[in-house]
Amino acid sequence: MSERFILSVEDLTVSFDGFKAVDDLSFYVEPNECRVIIGPNGAGKTTVLDLICGRTKATGGTVKFKGMNLLDMREDQIVHAGVGRKFQTPSVYEDLSVFENLELSYPKGHGVFGAVFFKQDQAVKDRIQEIAETIFLTDQLDEKAAYLSHGQKQWLEIGMLLIQDPELLMLDEPVAGMSVAERKKTAELLNRIIQDRSVIVIEHDMGFVADIATRVTVLHRGELLSEGSMDHVQNDPKVVEVYLGH
């Protein structure tokens, strides 16, 4: 049973001073699936991602990734297990160049002494070049990340995840705050990178959701409201009621 799913979230609960941000939530993600989580503000979408990647500690339930219990692991161990996370606001290292941003995300030399004696060999440079092409930043490699536009920073952070090559990629509103042109380019980028891996995306743009989702999970007040194909949830009267509107 568990082998069918790459990620099994069961009875997940977190309460902040009695307020249950996520309440008894269960869902399962299959390999190569693109799962989109939608829901009104405050539904607990970002908190679910925080719980999976170890940023917030759960009060109850289990999160199993390839048989490993993520709730017992530290953030960096979860990353090494193969889970990558992109934050809602672009979080890149502003004082470092695009190249250095990608270099730090390269999955080698992660121990203290590994980092001191890390060598930028050709394999590292080639990989960074390859990723830079994917995220449209080849010409900006030597530029400080602080000077990138908002959209470029989002791409850079996606690139930093790609270089880790995670089996499960979690993206929190990857197209928020982007111009129409950037949004189109990002959709194209995401469509390319969600092949060959499982992805969980939080997104509000319903057109975008319909474009990429294998299945959709709708959250409301920390609880599962509806789950299924895009058609299914769009026609679910409960979802229409609280989220999509009439």
Next chain:
Amino acid sequence: MTLSNYMNRKELLGFVILAVVIFLVLPLALDTFRLNLFGKYLTYAFVAIGLALCWGAGGILSLGQGIFFGLGGYCMAMFLKLEASTPENTSIQSTPGIPDFMDWNQLTELPVWWQPFYSLGFTMLAVVMVPVVFAFIIGFAMFTRRVGGVYFAIITQAFAAILTILIIGQQGYTGGVNGITDLRTLMGWDIRTDEAKNILYFVNGVLLFAVLFVAQFVRKSKLGRLLIAMRDQEDRVRFSGYNVANFKIFIFCLGAAFAGIGGAMFTLQVGFMSPTLVGIVPSIEMVIFCAVGGRLSILGAVYGALLVNLAKTTFSEGFPELWLLGLGGLFIAVVMAFPNGLAGLWSEKVEPWIEKTLKKTKVAEAPGPNKAPAE
């Protein structure tokens, strides 16, 4: 890491200029007394370099670096004190052969933990390792619990206060408020002579450069870039698969090791070690040296230590009461007006001016494609 990755031309020039200042200009321009004084200032530079890495690069502000400076200094002082306390030298004591302050405090034998300090090899190891172990304990306790920022600064300050109180309170074992004084020889070599002071100044300079080279290596390694990344976006570093606490502990321990070496050289050159060099005020002063020099620059840290101490000696002779206010004012002025300190002034104002002037003369002298070789 290739050589050009390790140090670019500008940085090399900075190292050369500093070497000229320390090994040529100061020894030629100053008499032994003043040179010894500058040697003392330079021992603080060890601490400031460590702070440039911890605080400037990594964003970890420690207000307790005096702890490590003091521990290194005390280790050295214990060795020298034992050597000075031969039974012949201390024959008038009720227990000859133990340090004088122990005798005054009715101790009748040397405490067990003083015994290893008869060995110079052990002492040299302890000068580095005692501060490192102490820093590891503090760092491990704080960083694995994600204590950072202001809280970390305050806790390190508390440690500095605790250690001072401990040293003063345990007079029989530590020499108390007077510290460990009347140090004479190192393996039979009198460290109080002018010749010895000159030699120690150069030894200090060589060690300072060794520390600078290590600091430069760390700064230019991936770890150096990780420190900057941690300062900007700690969470992102964590979610790129790094155990952030380990890196903080490492850099904090490295800073402590540097400070310990500085402390030992202080003891050797000044001839005593006391709790006044361990507590809160010296620890904060050390942060000011680093801030004035430019907290992002390891070379700036050295100049900061030199200049602030020079100013301190000069002004505190004339206006002892005003000096502390002046120092505080200087700190505020630096933070408000030029947050990158002297190093910032240099790279933002002086360097562009030099380049402009050079270009003008070049154009005047040799028009045409006579450019300097590219890097």
